Amino acid sequence: MTRVARDPSRPVTSLELVCPAGTPAALRTAVDAGAHTVYCGFRDETNARNFPGLNFSREELRAGVDYAHERGSDVIVAINTFPTAGNLDPWHRAVDDAAKMGADAVILADIGLVEYAQKNQPQIRRHLSVQAAASTPEGINYYARNFGIARVVLPRVLTLPEIKELNRHTDVETEVFVFGGLCVMAEGRCSLSSYVTGQSPNKNGVCSPASHVEYEESGRGLASKLGGFTINRFADGEPAGYPTLCKGRFTANDKLSYLFEEPVSLNLLTMLPDVADAGVTALKIEGRQRGRAYVEKVVKAFRGAVDALERGETLDAAAIADLTEGGQETAGAYRKAWH
Amino acid sequence: MSTPPFSPVLLGGLLLRAIPPDVFQPLAERLARRLQTRHPALFERLTPLGPKRFLVDVVDLPWLFLLHIADGEGTVQVLKKTDTAEVDATIRAPLKVLFGLLDGSIDGDAMFFTRDLSYEGDTEAVVALRNALDGADIDFLEDISSTFGPLSGPARVIAEVVLKAIGHVESDMTILGDSLVQPVARRTEAQARRIDELEERCGRLEKTLRRIKSNPT
Numbered sequence: 001m002t003r004v005a006r007d008p009s010r011p012v013t014s015l016e017l018v019c020p021a022g023t024p025a026a027l028r029t030a031v032d033a034g035a036h037t038v039y040c041g042f043r044d045e046t047n048a049r050n051f052p053g054l055n056f057s058r059e060e061l062r063a064g065v066d067y068a069h070e071r072g073s074d075v076i077v078a079i080n081t082f083p084t085a086g087n088l089d090p091w092h093r094a095v096d097d098a099a100k101m102g103a104d105a106v107i108l109a110d111i112g113l114v115e116y117a118q119k120n121q122p123q124i125r126r127h128l129s130v131q132a133a134a135s136t137p138e139g140i141n142y143y144a145r146n147f148g149i150a151r152v153v154l155p156r157v158l159t160l161p162e163i164k165e166l167n168r169h170t171d172v173e174t175e176v177f178v179f180g181g182l183c184v185m186a187e188g189r190c191s192l193s194s195y196v197t198g199q200s201p202n203k204n205g206v207c208s209p210a211s212h213v214e215y216e217e218s219g220r221g222l223a224s225k226l227g228g229f230t231i232n233r234f235a236d237g238e239p240a241g242y243p244t245l246c247k248g249r250f251t252a253n254d255k256l257s258y259l260f261e262e263p264v265s266l267n268l269l270t271m272l273p274d275v276a277d278a279g280v281t282a283l284k285i286e287g288r289q290r291g292r293a294y295v296e297k298v299v300k301a302f303r304g305a306v307d308a309l310e311r312g313e314t315l316d317a318a319a320i321a322d323l324t325e326g327g328q329e330t331a332g333a334y335r336k337a338w339h
Numbered sequence: 340m341s342t343p344p345f346s347p348v349l350l351g352g353l354l355l356r357a358i359p360p361d362v363f364q365p366l367a368e369r370l371a372r373r374l375q376t377r378h379p380a381l382f383e384r385l386t387p388l389g390p391k392r393f394l395v396d397v398v399d400l401p402w403l404f405l406l407h408i409a410d411g412e413g414t415v416q417v418l419k420k421t422d423t424a425e426v427d428a429t430i431r432a433p434l435k436v437l438f439g440l441l442d443g444s445i446d447g448d449a450m451f452f453t454r455d456l457s458y459e460g461d462t463e464a465v466v467a468l469r470n471a472l473d474g475a476d477i478d479f480l481e482d483i484s485s486t487f488g489p490l491s492g493p494a495r496v497i498a499e500v501v502l503k504a505i506g507h508v509e510s511d512m513t514i515l516g517d518s519l520v521q522p523v524a525r526r527t528e529a530q531a532r533r534i535d536e537l538e539e540r541c542g543r544l545e546k547t548l549r550r551i552k553s554n555p556t
Contacts, residue, residue, distance in 0.1 A: 023474025025443065052463050053384045053470030210463040217459060239452050263452075291473040292443035 015272070015306050016282040018076070018175060019299045022054040022289055027064040027075070029292045034303030037074040039107065040064065040288065041205075046094040047078045048131065049288040050205030062101040074104040078288075080129035081205045082110045082188075092116055099124045107153065108132075109188060109202075114147045127151040127175070131188035131202065137169035144172045151175055153284060156182060156266070159336045160278045167279035176275060178268040179298055180286025181242065182261065182332055192245040196227035208244045215243075239263070239328075267329040270315055272305050275334075343399035345516045347508040348434045352400040360402050360417035367404070367415040369486040375413060377482060382411045384471035391464045394426040399433045408468075428460030430468075441472055442479045 019035035021027035030038045041047025043055040056064065065075045077098035083091040091113050098106050099121040106124055108114045109131035117126050130153040134140050143149040151173035154163060167174055183190060190207075194200035197212040214225040222234045224243040231248030234240045241247050241263025250259050266286070268275060275283065283306070285298055305315050343349045375382065385391070390409035397404070405416040405424050418424065432440075436455050439445025447469045450456035458465050480502075484495035 022470060025474045025476045028476075029443075051466060051470065052388065053467030053474070210466040213462040215457070215459055215462070217457060222454070222457070234454075237454065240454060241452065289470075290448055291440075291446040291469070293439070294446040294449065297446075 014310055015276055015280070016175075017299065017302055017306055018282050018284045020180075020285055020288040020290070020295065021064070022049065022051075023292075024056065024060045024064050026288075026292050026295050028067055029295050030299050031068050031071050031073045033296045033299035035073055035299050037076055037104070037282070038064075038068055039076040039078050039284075041078045041080075042094050042097070044090055044094075045203070045205045046081055046091050048080050048129075048201050048205050049078075050081075051289050052210055054289060058097050058101060061098070061103065065102040069102070075102075076105040076107055076127065077103045078107040078129070079113065080107050080109045080131045082131075082202050083113060084203060088112075088116075092120075095121055095124075105150070111143075111147075114143065114149065118147050122148075125150045127153060129153055129188075130155055130177070133188045135166075137166055140166075140170050140172050144170070151281065153177075154280075157333050160271070160274050160334050163280065163334075164278040173281035174279070175282035175284050176268075176280050176334075177266055177286055178272070178275065178283040179302065180265055180290075182264065182266050182330070183246070190246070193226075196229060196245060208242065213243045262328065264328040264330045266332050268331060268334060269301065269305055271331060271334065272309055272315055276309060344433050345512055346399055346433065346435070347505045347512060349399040356401040360419055363402070363417045366486070367417050370483060371413055371415045373482050373486050374477070377485075378475040378477060379411075381471050381475035381477075382408065382413055384474065385467055386411050388464055388467050391428075391461070391468075392424070392426040393464070393468060394424055394429040395437065396420075396429060396431040397434050397437060398431055426460065428458055428462075428465045430456070430458045430465060432456040438479060440469065441477050443473050443477070447473065 016036045017034070018037045018039055019030040019033075021030050021038045021040045027038050027040060040061070041049055041055050042061070043057060044050065047055065049055065061075075061077065068075045077094070079091060079094045079098065081091075091110070095106055095108075095113065095117045104125060105127050106117060106121075107127045107129045108117060109129035111132070114126060114128070117124065126147065126149050128134055128140070128143055128149045128151070132143075132152075133155050134143060134152055135155050135158060140149070140152050143152070149172060152170075153175045154166075156177050158166070163174065163176065188202055190202070191200055193207045193209075194203075197209055199206050199209050199212075201207040208226055212227045216223045216225065220233060221236055221238070222240060223230050224232045224234075224240070226243050226245060226248075231243060231245060231250075232241070233249070246260040247258065247263045248260075249256060252259060268283075272283070283302065285302060287294055287298070308315055385408050388408075390407070393406040393408075395404040395406060401420050403418040403420060403422060403424075405418055405426070407414045407416070432450065432455060436445060436450055440447055440450070440456075447456065480495055480498050484491045484498055487494040
């Protein structure tokens with residue numbers, strides 16, 4: 001399945017940069033900064049960044065699609081949460097409206113919704129969300145054979161050699177995360193937020209919903225609380241992170257540590273030649289909840305790197321470290337240093 | 340972050356401390372109305388939250404700004420630092436950071452990670468405000484200067500010149516500040532290195548102790 005670029009001047013063999021937008025202003029910023037494709041979501045629980053004040057109305061999406069298409073960029077709509085039993089309508093409407101507003105593709109996680117899109121809006125490309133956690137050629141090919149999936153966003157649990165091997169056994173385009181926040185669990189299966197707040201990214205589109213988060217400054221530093229539980233405390237001057245349970249700091253065996261994962265961001269900027277060599281089609285930047293300044297800086301850095309790679313130049317690590325969570329970055333599972 | 344940065348804004352604020360906040364109130368009101376007219380989407384995005392009151396503490400200025408948003412409309416009240424108000428959330432940051440958040444040139448999460456921005460109270464309201472501001476495409480200089488009516492053009496030029504001058508002074512003050520704290524910084528770095536060594540040593544001792552405990556013979 002060959003990707004057809006909207007911009008005919010762009011070779012389809014190049015790495016496609018897929019960039020986040022939480023607001024119409026961020027979409028325009030991403031397009032202007034060089035995004036080949038922008039992904040966004042509607043203002044409801046149908047997308048995994050269902051945060052207050054964020055996301056697009058139907059009219060805003062239409063205007064955003066027009067803006068992007070006029071400049072040769074694509075727009076993808078993330079409908080990547082799992083519908084609740086007996087309440088399928090918001091998800092079905094999201095698929096229908098994304099198609100109606102002229103979006104180029106939808107990112108879907110639920111297998112039932114994938115089938116709905118195939119049957120009711122067959123003209124729109126279907127991308128399989130990272131939330132679907134499809135990580136084997138067999139699983140991916142099953143989705144392609146039965147539901148015409150054109151692309152899969154790979155879970156952030158695979159090494160680059162594994163991705164390369166996977167790409168040898170599937171014609172489905174693969175998209176990998178290259179920058180931004182990391183989830184510790186296999187995507188689509190984490191219930192940590194739900195245990196404490198009753199709401200999860202999978203069902204409600206929110207991990208650690210803001211309505212359950214508190215920050216308290218005291219003589220002992222800045223305490224972050226989720227659902228009334230203190231999950232971390234930052235000393236004065238220490239970089240802070242997101243208030244998610246997986247990045248909480250707890251005492252076990254008399255030792256205070258990050259039990260699951262440290263607040264750290266993924267950054268594969270300098271590994272892009274290896275990513276390209278692994279045969280992936282698209283590079284995804286995380287962060288629809290981040291501001292325009294983040295979008296502009298990260299998109300420019302990665303677009304510069306993709307262009308440099310195409311010209312055969314050596315990649316220069318851009319100064320985007322200040323945008324990372326906790327001021328730290330990692331190559332995650334792509335360059336696995338553990339067993 | 341409650342300690343203000345050593346900046347021209349801080350020095351200017353100290354000089355302006357004696358001016359009562361009422362003097363700035365008309366300008367604040369005009370600005371709020373201007374934002375309302377030019378950026379209706381900003382308030383529309385906040386409507387689902389219901390009425391909310393935010394106290395914005397510009398840490399390097401002697402005033403507080405009480406922002407009240409309800410039914411798609413917003414008002415601003417300028418207060419003295421010592422005033423109190425019942426609010427849903429308090430946001431604290433230097434003026435430069437707050438301006439950057441308003442015009443989208445600074446990422447709010449990054450400022451929070453580095454602790455240049457802090458808040459307490461209703462997190463949902465703060466996140467919504469941040470997102471709504473970021474999505475509003477605000478050109479703050481344009482919005483401020485446009486409140487001067489026919490003089491908006493010259494007002495913008497003056498504001499740009501002032502900001503440029505502040506930038507230069509800030510750079511000079513950074514050099515001055517670095518020079519003043521250098522001896523202390525050196526001492527602190529030496530102490531930090533010493534603490535690292537001691538921590539490493541403690542770790543080794545703890546490990547040995549555990550080994551002895553688990554294998555007493």
